[in-house]
Amino acid sequence: MLEQPLDVVTGAVLIGKIVGASRIVIGVEDNKPDAIAALSAMVPSEIAVSVCASRYPQGSERQLVEALTGRTVPTGKLPLHVGVVVQNVATAVACSDAIRYRRPLIDRTITVAGSGIARPANLRVPIGTSVKDVIAACGGLHPRAAKVIAGGPMMGRALGRLDVPIIKSTGGLIVLRADEIRRATYGPCISCGRCLEACPLGLEPNAISIYTEAGRALETEPFGTRECFECGCCAFVCPSQRPLVQFIQTAKAAFSTGSQAGLAVRPGVAS
Ligand code: SF4
Ligand code: SF4
Structure with a gap:
């Protein structure tokens, strides 16, 4: 802009x-x-x-x-x-x-931010450039860098490896240091209702999480699983630190496969 x-x-x-x-x-x-x-x-x-x-x-x-x-x-x-x-x-x-x-979409403007990157910057990079090369162009990782997220702080996803490409939907990279990563255990839903108040679509992430945790993800459609756009507002406010977005993603994956087998969020651990 x-x-x-x-x-x-x-x-x-x-x-x-x-x-x-x-x-x-x-x-x-x-x-x-x-x-x-x-x-x-x-x-x-x-x-x-x-x-x-x-x-x-x-x-x-x-x-x-x-x-x-x-x-x-x-x-x-x-x-x-x-x-x-x-x-x-x-x-x-x-x-x-x-x-x-007549110029096709061959590059993308991205933001590279976070305390784990040596020189944060906004860059225009060719689509297909590896994340590793983008990080190198920004001076490399801080010695305590521990997690690279593709996307924003609320909706981004952690990358498992750095030899993956920037694609047309990559808006940015965030690099976090080890002491910035929350690895809290999560507790049961205490029915406080905060996630219901926080959801901009009026969905019921608490119910989706409870059903999914119980192995009943296929029954969560009435609570809005398909409508959820994974903004993360519900998980952000949850006092039990329940990984609500991961539960919702698990439920969506169950809809795709018709089964929740093998898709459960790791019990009691949010990362
Ligand atoms: S992640 Fe989904 S359920 Fe949670 S607040 Fe956002 S839209 Fe609502
Ligand atoms: S915010 Fe967390 S504890 Fe409160 S109702 Fe929602 S899922 Fe349950």
């Missing part, structure tokens, strides 16, 4: 023409005043730059649609159901590149 605001805006205009949009809104959180200024200076009169509250998970399309249009996407439906198409800024730039310059 800061370095290619014109490409973002051009991409938005082109996407709007393709889908026949009557209105285009670019939503930016209020903790990015420089990006708001850069985009506002570029937008033509038919596009609005709308400032949203900085509140996780504001970037998820459901929350964004509600914040920008006041429309609620029903559970199990896509934004298109309420007449909205959501695209992120990287997609807008990619569309602009493809349509204006």
Whole structure:
């Protein structure tokens, strides 16, 4: 948004023409005043730059649609159901590149952050570059680096190895030191209800976890397993430190295979 605001805006205009949009809104959180200024200076009169509250998970399309249009996407439906198409800024730039310059998506701007990396940086890297090479380009790992996460702090996934490629959906890498990694044991659900209050979709992660823990993952659909987009808000607030997202992922995997056999979260341990 800061370095290619014109490409973002051009991409938005082109996407709007393709889908026949009557209105285009670019939503930016209020903790990015420089990006708001850069985009506002570029937008033509038919596009609005709308400032949203900085509140996780504001970037998820459901929350964004509600914040920008006041429309609620029903559970199990896509934004298109309420007449909205959501695209992120990287997609807008990619569309602009493809349509204006016939340039395919061959690189990706990523953030490399965390106390476990020598020189944190924002980089544009060719898709297919190995994570190992990206880390080397940032000066290598700190001696106490212990975990590399692909993605953000709430929804990212730990990598088991570093010889894996950056792909078009890789937004960033976070490298943590050993003393920053929580390896707490988790306890039983105490029915405090905090996860229910935290879930932006009104799902029941407590029930999903209890059923999955009991080997009954296939019975969790009524609690919203399929709708969950794994934002991690429920697990973040759970006083029993239950790995709710892992339980939900286990339940989804059980839906795919038709069985929970071999998929159970390791009893009593969250990592
Ligand atoms: S991860 Fe938890 S809070 Fe987020 S959508 Fe799923 S159930 Fe709700
Ligand atoms: S926050 Fe944790 S302990 Fe509380 S109801 Fe949810 S799963 Fe149970």
